[in-house]
Amino acid sequence: xxxRQAKIRELARAALAEDRVDYFIGWKQAYNPSEMIPAFxxxxxxVDQLVWNPLAHHNLTAFLKRKMPDPPNARIGICVKGCxxxxxxxxxxxxxxxxxxxxxxxxxCDGIVNRRRIEKExxxxxxxxxxxxxxxTAVTRSGESKEFAKGDLLFDHCRTCRYPNPFYADDMAAxxxxxxxxxxxxxxxxxxxxxxxxxxxxAKIAEAFETCIRCFACIHACPVCWCWDQCVNRCRQPALVGxxxxxxxxxxxxxxxxxxxxxxxxxxxxxxxxxPVEIPLYLLHRKMNKELYDMLGFEPGVSLEExxxxxxxxxxxxxxxx
Amino acid sequence: MKxxxxxxxxxxxxxxAGGSRVVVPVKGEDGVVLFRPWSPGTEVxxxxxxxxxxxxxxxxxxxxxxxxxxxxxxGEAAAQVDDSHEATVVSDDPATxxxxxxxxxxxxxxxxxxxxxxxxxxxxxxxxxCDVRGFVQMDNVFGGYGGFYFDPYYNAKxxxxxxxxxxxxxxxxxxxxxxxxxSPDGTEGADALVTQVEGGFTVESFSEKGEKVLGxxxxxxxxxxxxxxxxxxxxxxxxxxxxxxxxxxxxENLRANIDDPGWHDLAMRCIxxxxxxxxxxxxxxxxxxxxxxxxxxxxLRTWDNCFNPTYTLETSGHNPRDMKSNRFRNRFSxxxxxxxxxxxxxxxxxxxxxxxxxxTRIDIREVLSVMGAPRPEATTATGEEA
Numbered sequence: 270x271x272x273r274q275a276k277i278r279e280l281a282r283a284a285l286a287e288d289r290v291d292y293f294i295g296w297k298q299a300y301n302p303s304e305m306i307p308a309f310x311x312x313x314x315x316v317d318q319l320v321w322n323p324l325a326h327h328n329l330t331a332f333l334k335r336k337m338p339d340p341p342n343a344r345i346g347i348c349v350k351g352c353x354x355x356x357x358x359x360x361x362x363x364x365x366x367x368x369x370x371x372x373x374x375x376x377x378c379d380g381i382v383n384r385r386r387i388e389k390e391x392x393x394x395x396x397x398x399x400x401x402x403x404x405x406t407a408v409t410r411s412g413e414s415k416e417f418a419k420g421d422l423l424f425d426h427c428r429t430c431r432y433p434n435p436f437y438a439d440d441m442a443a444x445x446x447x448x449x450x451x452x453x454x455x456x457x458x459x460x461x462x463x464x465x466x467x468x469x470x471x472a473k474i475a476e477a478f479e480t481c482i483r484c485f486a487c488i489h490a491c492p493v494c495w496c497w498d499q500c501v502n503r504c505r506q507p508a509l510v511g512x513x514x515x516x517x518x519x520x521x522x523x524x525x526x527x528x529x530x531x532x533x534x535x536x537x538x539x540x541x542x543x544x545p546v547e548i549p550l551y552l553l554h555r556k557m558n559k560e561l562y563d564m565l566g567f568e569p570g571v572s573l574e575e576x577x578x579x580x581x582x583x584x585x586x587x588x589x590x591x
Numbered sequence: 592m593k594x595x596x597x598x599x600x601x602x603x604x605x606x607x608a609g610g611s612r613v614v615v616p617v618k619g620e621d622g623v624v625l626f627r628p629w630s631p632g633t634e635v636x637x638x639x640x641x642x643x644x645x646x647x648x649x650x651x652x653x654x655x656x657x658x659x660x661x662x663x664x665x666g667e668a669a670a671q672v673d674d675s676h677e678a679t680v681v682s683d684d685p686a687t688x689x690x691x692x693x694x695x696x697x698x699x700x701x702x703x704x705x706x707x708x709x710x711x712x713x714x715x716x717x718x719x720x721c722d723v724r725g726f727v728q729m730d731n732v733f734g735g736y737g738g739f740y741f742d743p744y745y746n747a748k749x750x751x752x753x754x755x756x757x758x759x760x761x762x763x764x765x766x767x768x769x770x771x772x773x774s775p776d777g778t779e780g781a782d783a784l785v786t787q788v789e790g791g792f793t794v795e796s797f798s799e800k801g802e803k804v805l806g807x808x809x810x811x812x813x814x815x816x817x818x819x820x821x822x823x824x825x826x827x828x829x830x831x832x833x834x835x836x837x838x839x840x841x842x843e844n845l846r847a848n849i850d851d852p853g854w855h856d857l858a859m860r861c862i863x864x865x866x867x868x869x870x871x872x873x874x875x876x877x878x879x880x881x882x883x884x885x886x887x888x889x890x891l892r893t894w895d896n897c898f899n900p901t902y903t904l905e906t907s908g909h910n911p912r913d914m915k916s917n918r919f920r921n922r923f924s925x926x927x928x929x930x931x932x933x934x935x936x937x938x939x940x941x942x943x944x945x946x947x948x949x950x951t952r953i954d955i956r957e958v959l960s961v962m963g964a965p966r967p968e969a970t971t972a973t974g975e976e977a
Binding site for chain 1: 621622623625638639640643644653654761763764765855856858859860862863864865866868869870878880882891893894896899900901914915916946948950951952954956957
């Protein structure tokens with residue numbers, strides 16, 4: 270773990286010292302060690318704030334999409350995990366990011382810990398989370414502490430991850446870790462959902478989307494949702510999505526997002542983790558991933574040579590057979 | 592001071608629910624705590640300090656219908672429209688036919704508009720003193736303070752609402768109410784305050800509405816011991832809240848630092864979503880939309896937020912806050928500079944929700960420590976002397 274952190278710092282320091290980038294994006298600790306946030310480092314002597322640990326959940330490639338870089342033509346160094354690299358590949362496939370303007374440090378990833386799972390174990394505030402081997406120790410503000418097995422805390426998409434190593438990187442923070450031989454995706458909760466009756470599905474969906482506050486954190490945190498500032502969901506003329514905040518319109522808004530990013534979204538879960546009311550948005554996108562895989566054998570963001578599936582047309586595509 | 596035994600809580604809420612809706616913090620199956628209408632048996636979650644959202648939505652609705660409108664036609668008039676439609680359509684051009692029909696409809700239809708302002712009596716129980724101050728600060732804007740506009744929709748709900756706050760026993764590290772003039776046992780704006788002590792709650796009232804809350808027969812006079820224990824809870828809570836930044840001079844410094852490049856650095860990790868404003872008990876910006884389907888429509892008020900990229904988009908196409916750093920600067924400047932200038936009060940009660948719910952944990956305390964303090968002689972982002 271710490272080897273990767275040291276290497277990230279070393280690569281960032283060199284890139285900044287040699288003026289190959291204007292700023293470098295990695296992860297750092299927030300106001301307490303239990304929270305990780307994106308770090309924007311502008312000079313070589315600031316790189317020691319960069320941290321790598323299993324709380325580094327942010328998909329930083331969201332900061333590459335249009336209107337995010339500041340200044341707009343900045344040369345950016347950036348860290349990517351396996352799943353993050355798939356959204357980067359999707360952006361590159363669409364030529365939305367200029368390869369010449371980015372310097373990519375790939376970080377092989379053993380899985381990211383879902384902080385919210387830990388948070389729910391305590392009524393008090395969690396102020397410290399530390400790692401020793403596979404043991405995770407969380408401490409609250411009043412000093413209560415609990416130990417967890419790391420495997421129990423991982424995000425669902427980390428447990429079923431088939432691509433822990435980045436697909437695209439200029440330099441690596443460590444040697445690639447061993448990848449599973451079988452790359453067949455595991456769908457887990459999606460198959461459980463599909464087994465429900467239509468009425469049960471409706472009830473689940475209504476329950477999930479009732480609490481949406483339409484803050485748009487999901488689409489802003491999404492790297493491949495790049496018309497974010499011109500979004501149809503906030504457009505009032507034409508009124509394709511109603512402004513009223515209710516279950517039906519909330520679902521409509523999320524459906525628009527799901528269909529717009531289909532073929533580019535590898536279900537990295539950035540939307541899910543950004544959601545302040547914890548709607549399991551990841552499952553929505555995972556479902557679309559499964560449809561694409563079952564129907565077309567397509568996985569988003571795994572090859573620079575491919576185009577996103579909905580930007581291609583092949584008469585042999587098996588539409589109509591399903 | 593009165594005392595409410597823990598086992599009397601449900602009966603107490605049942606008493607409040609006689610003639611009113613009661614809203615309480617409730618923990619869902621997924622562990623998420625939100626303010627929800629209470630019904631007998633609903634468990635009140637007071638151990639988790641802050642619900643995900645403040646109770647703002649129950650007074651200043653996230654979406655609210657102002658007005659219903661539509662074209663009404665009497666039976667005879669409707670028949671005439673059909674007749675005239677038949678009689679006047681002589682063109683093969685669909686557009687001409689449509690225009691003729693529209694003209695006929697307009698001639699015979701009456702525009703009907705019906706204002707809507709539902710404000711049922713309600714009691715919000717279990718909100719924190721910072722959430723209550725949120726309403727006090729919004730009152731300035733919607734209440735016609737200083738001759739500005741009086742908002743009948745907000746005020747109808749505000750008047751119909753009783754606020755029963757609960758003392759914060761265990762403030763979080765992100766709480767900073769005392770820095771901005773509040774307190775974990777603050778009573779400003781509260782109709783009543785309950786404090787958790789052994790075996791139940793002490794209850795105090797501060798208004799006529801609060802006195803009604805005390806009408807519950809299950810309340811007994813608090814013993815001296817219970818009163819003292821409540822005081823101890825309050826004192827300990829105040830001690831647990833850290834001073835987050837120096838408030839003195841923030842307003843002047845924000846003004847002086849408006850062009851400082853530091854705003855760019857702080858805004859880098861902002862994703863420009865609206866989470867901070869929607870979980871905030873004080874943010875009050877809104878949008879108005881007419882939504883119409885087949886001649887029947889509603890005028891809606893919905894929350895808006897200053898991080899929305901189209902928030903300041905003008906019809907000319909110009910957007911004075913086109914960059915996210917501009918929008919970022921606005922939120923903090925509004926709360927600690929322009930709003931105080933206009934209303935002589937801050938627009939922040941220090942709940943810290945914007946910190947803990949921000950997808951990238953933008954820290955308002957850090958922003959004000961940096962940009963609310965004198966800045967070193969700066970150069971601009973382009974390297975020129977500021």
